[in-house]
Each structure stands twice: as C-alpha cells, then as structure tokens.
Amino acid sequence: MKGYDPQTIEPKWQQKWAEEQFDHASVDPSRPKYYVLEMFPYPSGKLHMGHMRVYSIGDVLARFLRMRGYNVLHPMGWDAFGLPAENAAIENRVSPDRWTAQSIAQMKQQQQRLGVSYDWEKEINTSSPDYYRWTQWLFLLMYRRGLAYRKRAAVNWCPYCQTVLANEQVEAGLCWRCETEVEHREREQWFLRITDYAERLLNDLALLDEWPERVKVMQQNWIGRSEGAEISFRVKEFPDEEIPVFTTRPDTLFGVTYLVLAAEHPLVSRLVAGTKKEKEVMDFVARVRRETEIERTSEESPKIGLFTGRHALNPLSGEAVPILVANYVIMTYGTGAVMGVPAHDERDFQFARSYNLPVQAVIQPPEMETGGSTADRPYTGEGIMINSGEFNGLSSIDGAKRITEKLQEKGCGQFKTTYRLRDWLISRQRYWGAPIPMIYCDRCGTVPVPEKELPVLLPPAADLSGDRVPPLSHYDSFVKTTCPECGGAAQRETDTMDTFICSSWYFLRYCSPKQTNLPFDREAVNYWMPVDQYIGGIEHAVLHLLYARFFTKVLYDAGLIGVEEPFSRLLAQGMVYKDGAKMSKSKGNVVSPDEIVERYGADTGRLFILFAAPPEKDLDWNEQGVEGCHRFLRRVWHLVEEWRELQPAAAGGGTGKIGPAEAELQRALHGTIKKVTRDIEERFSFNTAISAVMELVNAVYDYRRKTDPEKQNRSLLQETLQSLILLLAPFTPHLAEEAWLALGGRGSVHQQSWPEYDPSAISIEEVEVVIQINGKVRGRMRVPAGTTEENLLKKARGQQRIGELLEGKKVVRRIVVPDKLINIVVR
C-alpha cells in the first residue's frame, strides 16, 4: 500500500464484488427487509451527473442498511422503450433494439465504474419480450376491469414526434420532450380510466407522510378536484334540448345572464342550423378549433364570443338568457358549457363587459366587508343572497346547498364533483413500444388477444423512416391476423403503448424478474413491497409518480398485491448545476461522471456529490470542491499508511494508557459514530455526516501531532481508524475496502456490522457553560457536568468580569439550561 491510487484499487474491488455477489438479495422472512430504489434510467448511452447523483444517494443507503442488518433489495434496470431510441435508430440506420442494447451496455459499464452495489441478477429491460409480455398482460387486465377503452377524440398531436401525447406530457401547449407546439387531431385512441381513481389518488396522498410536500401539492393541483353542481338549462327554441353546465357556485344561479358553449360542443350546429347566424357561427367554430393550445389558453388572448340567436331558460327563475359560443370554454372540462355570472366571476365579468351583457348582482358581501360587485369589478367572495327569490337572506354557502337540492327535486340539477384530471391517453403512433394487444374483427368487433398468445411481438424493424404512421401499419405480417373468437381474418391494433406504462409497474417486476407465469411472484412482492425508499428527479412529480400510484391501486383492487401505495418514502433529489446554470450540452458546462472517475476516482466523485449539498437541494458543481474531497481521502489514506508503518514497532513501543488526550479522541470517535448514524438514518443528511467524519480525521491528526509517538495508544488508534473506515464505507466503498484490509480487518468491509457508539465514552465529566447576562454572552466557565443551579451561579459570580457587570444590579430571574448555559436577568 503506497500513495492513494484510485485507478488501481477501484477496478480491483469492483471485479471482486461482482464475483462474490454480496449484493444479491433473496426473500428471507426471518430478516427485516428494505427496498431501496432509484428511478431507472432511459438508456441514452451516456451517464450524466444527475444519474451519478441519484445512484450515489441510493448506494449510501443500500450499503448503510446492509451494515445495519437489513436484507436490502437494490436493483437496476432500463426504461428502454421510447422515441429517442427510435429516432436515433432512424438517424444511424440501425434497429432500435440494437441501438438500445448498445446504449445499455455503455451505460451499465459507466454505472459499474461508480461502484454502485446493485443486484444485477434482478436487472430488467422494459423492451425485452419477457418484460413487455407482462405490460401487455396488465393492459388486458385493465381492459377486463373496464379501465381501458377506445374512443375517437381530439387529442394532442406532436408533429415533430409524429405521435399523440397524454395531457401530462403537454407543458404549456408544448411537447414535453421536444418542445414543439402541440396540435389537435381527431383519432381513435386507447385510454385508461385514471379518472375513476381520481378521488383515491387524491385522498391517499394523506397516507404519504414521508413524501415531500411539494410533490403532493403538485399531484393535488393536477387532480384538481372541484365541488359544485351540474345544472341543466332548457333551450327556449328547442324544448327537447337541455344544456347541462357545471358550476362551483350554484348560489349564483339567479345572477346568470348568459350561457356559453365550447366551440366543440355538439349542440352548436343544431342551434344555428338554417338560421342567418349559421355561417358566421360555424366559421367562428372552425377558426377556434384550428387555433393551437397556446393561442386558446393564453391569458393574453382575448375572450371572443358570438351570439347563436338562441336562448336558455333559467331552471329556477325561468328567465331566458342568450346562448353564446366562445373560445375560452373548453370541451374537455366539466360539460363543455358554462353559465355566465358576470357579477360574481372575474372572467365572466370581463367577457360580459366586452359584449355588453347585463350584470345582475345576487350576492352581497357580509356586513364587515365593503364593496360588493359594482360596474367596475365583480365580487367573488361569499356573502348574503339577494335578488334570488325564496333564497334571499341565506348565506351563499347554505344557498348553494339549498339551490342544488331544489334543482334535484325539480329534476334539473344535482351535486357534482369534477376533476381536472383527464383519462390517460396511452396510444402512441410509434414503433418502439409495447404493441397494444388488441385485434379488430369485422364480425366480432374489438377483441383482446388471448393471454396465452402474449407477447404480441414487435416485428423486426425494417424501414422506420417511412411516412406511414403508425409504423406498425406497414408490416403486413404484423397487421394481418385471425380473430381469436371467430377465426376469421382480422387486423391487429398498430399503435404501441406510452412508455410510462412500462415504468408504472417495474418496481414490482424487480421482486421476481424471472417469473414466467405471472408478471410477478406474489410471495416476493408481499415480502419486498412497498418500496421503502424511492429516489428520483422532481420532473416526475406528476407523470410517473401519479401513473405508478394508479397502477398500484388497480392491482390492489384486482387482489394481485397487498399494498395500495407503491412508495413509502420519496426523495426528490435536486438538479446539478455548474456556473449558475443547469448542466447541459447547449450551455457547454457539462462534466461527465467518466471524466471525474478518470481524474479523481469514483470515491472522490461520490463523496463530493454527497458532501456539496443536501440531497433534495440543487447542487453546484465546483472543481475545487472536488479537489477538496480528493485531498480529504488522501489524508485518510495517509493515516492508514502511517499506522501500518508503525506496526513493526508496535510490539515494543506505544502504550495502552488512557490520558486526557486519549479520552478526547475516544469521545470524538464515539460522538462521530452517533452523529453519522443519526444523520444517515433519520435525516438523510449525508453532507453533515461526511463533515463529521472529516472532523474525526482532523481529531486523529491532532492527536498524532500533539502526542509523543512513543506514547501514542496504538490499540486506540487502530480501533479509531477501523471505525472511521466503517463509517466511510457507504460513501467511498473502494477506499474503505482497501483500507480495511490494510488495517487488518477480516472479510469485506461491506459485510461488517455498522459500529455502535459507547455512551459512556461520550459522557463528559467537565462541560463548558456559557454565562449570559440579559441574554448576551458575557463569559464561559468549565464546570463538572451536572453542576447545580446554585453552584453555577456562585461560580459565575466568582468571575471578575461577571462580578463587575452584576455590581449594584438586582437579579430578577435566572434561567439554567443544564450543562449548557446560565442566563442571569438583572435590572
């Protein structure tokens, strides 16, 4: 053992670990289990710092918990289906599966160089038929349970990706992946009925007390529950037609002065058919429908509406109000029709103003407040009902209830809860995904592929660059099939599934990745699930984390698993920045993990990533900080090396004496064990755990410098160094392994028990107590631990300065924090 050379020791130990398979986990009900999971990556072929950060965090926990005696499941795999592979394949003229296999090989090698302790026996790949067979099986389960359905709908279409997108995948009107503006197209599409689970997905957020608040709030907003009423208005000119509207404010029903329909509303064409308004209205409708999401939903774009010439009848007052069509009402929320109450709604008010629609106030602010709705602004708060017939005088809260009840009696309204969440559109018009296992037969209609015929295999990729969308539609051998019911000629569905489906259940597959007769083994899932600690980026706060929760609930309902929530504890790790900007190719500020491993070693890189910031906060990459961590590891190495050189002399020299210096070192050691354990286990505060180990190293240096070499306590030094190495093992696994060996440790450092601290070693006989006068620090004193209040005060008074300050003052009060502080309040 000479100078610290990570380039030599790291590959050596990685190889050894792989051979010995310490990280292999199997079901063992006699031991407590712990499932640590990092979000599996999309195999782009290049590992970036964000990856290195998640893996470092996960690995510290996995290694620490193993040393704590847990049976730890720590798997890794590949979210391998998806557009980038398909696009790369087209560009480089290779098949997506070959491109993916190559990327996985590259990334896996990069991961292994980081020394992360995965159980590679559990590796999964969502694009392999062994896996997607079960993704298809789960789709059929959804179908059987009435949760998968096909419908023609206007959907988000990304012209660049040449596919439709789910609502969750459209951000402010742009495609989440390529930021192309999304268009609307009509298509027959498959949906999953996630809205059936809206209420449970929302309510069960309360069970997730170890999830970050911000993630739960984001999901809550996304689900967007609103309580109110659905109210039906009859059309005056067509007594057989009704227009239901959704409102959160049924109490304002008497203030309705108009009704607005979305351009897509099915009634529009009937209302204007054959009238002189027809052309104008239908032109308007066509124009609005052509507008992009951005144009239609931007707040700046003006609210434009058009009178249809028809009227709606208020179900309670009987009043006839005009029906308009407008661009600001969207068909996919509520009923696609809105009642206009300009006196009590900001948006209705604006709209009424520009079209000179009447404003009728029906809610008066409570007496304390002033300023109801006026000609200048609406009043949107609660209050007392006026101009509302028999409901006058009620509070708006009671009124909302009473009006809805009344409507219910009359059969033209009911209580209703609406969600912003829409059903999950899962069809994708691309090749590189799991085929949707459905068959269309002219006689039998839509028929599911029988389970025993799964998987529906992707045909080998030929030419993907063609214009035929979806690509699977030009593989005749794929499309043409026979109907499982009548045996006649039939066609396969040619869309593939959204890759978010693959990642909605992968954590279950890891429990028994080789299971062949079911997606997962029940016993294994019962043992390992839920995931105790899930770690990943905040960008999945709504997408993946909501979908995975949905799948878990469906599987629970189907009796296949025993948990209703997949992830007990979630850590949303921060991003990696450099020079004030997120690391990105376009900014040119990328540092690759490979580069760091080559220059400093994986241990240094891991240590820096964990030391530079708490895991949930953004991290600022700083080369000098990396060097600092490298320097620290060299200092550790140096101590171990020195100790070895002392060994031959040990027989003759050194002592076993515990003097004050030794007691201090012991105290430092046990205090550090205590702190590091708590910091990892309870707080996830890796940065402070590492700083505590650094302090211990400084303490050892101090001891060695200040104590005559002849008098140094060798056995205490050995104990200290061994414990120090154990504390470091989860963070810098290679260095720890090598140092453990050098210090005469047996077996792998990673198979040792985590050190326990000795409470008697940290109990202190003498403490420093701070003396405050009127809350300001005016002195300190060393006293035996447990000194009484009286004695503390006496001793404090004995100090010249304190005596002077107390001179002639009256002591009003004394506050004592035992062994810490005394505060003397004087006047």
Place this chain on the structure above:
RNA sequence: GCCGAAGUGGCGGAAUCGGCAGACGCACACGACUCAAAAUCGUGCGGGCUUAGCCCAUGUGGGUUCGACUCCCACCUUCGGCACCA
C-alpha cells in the same frame, strides 16, 4: 393570479427540541518545509470601533420570549408548479 419551497460570510453549506450564529469544505492571506515551485503541515479568516473589550450582523419591518436563523404577523426578492378549469 393561485399554490409551494427558499433567502445565513467571498462561495457551497452547518446550527437536529427556542439556548455560544457561521461546524465542515472551498477560496484567500501568512508561516514551516524547499535552491525554488508543487504537494504537505501549521495559523488566521462576517463587518465595524475608541480593540484586555464593546457594538452591529441570519432578506426587510414589527411582535412573542430571560433568550429568536429557529415561533407569530406584514412585506420584499428568487426559484419551482399550475394557470381562461367554470
């Protein structure tokens, strides 16, 4: 606009239950070693002043308390999410 998180030295950050603000690291300065440099080791390092000490200081202004980075109220700034959702 609504919701959420956060504001502490030159920088990353610490202070875990209301009890010594700035642990640990980086940068910087000085010293030792060296012919010299690097590496290493040591010392110092929030600001001010009339410097044995005192005053100011955790985004701003108030409050509670013997005592506030920590609790309460109001505001400012930054970042993130949602956003014509009826």
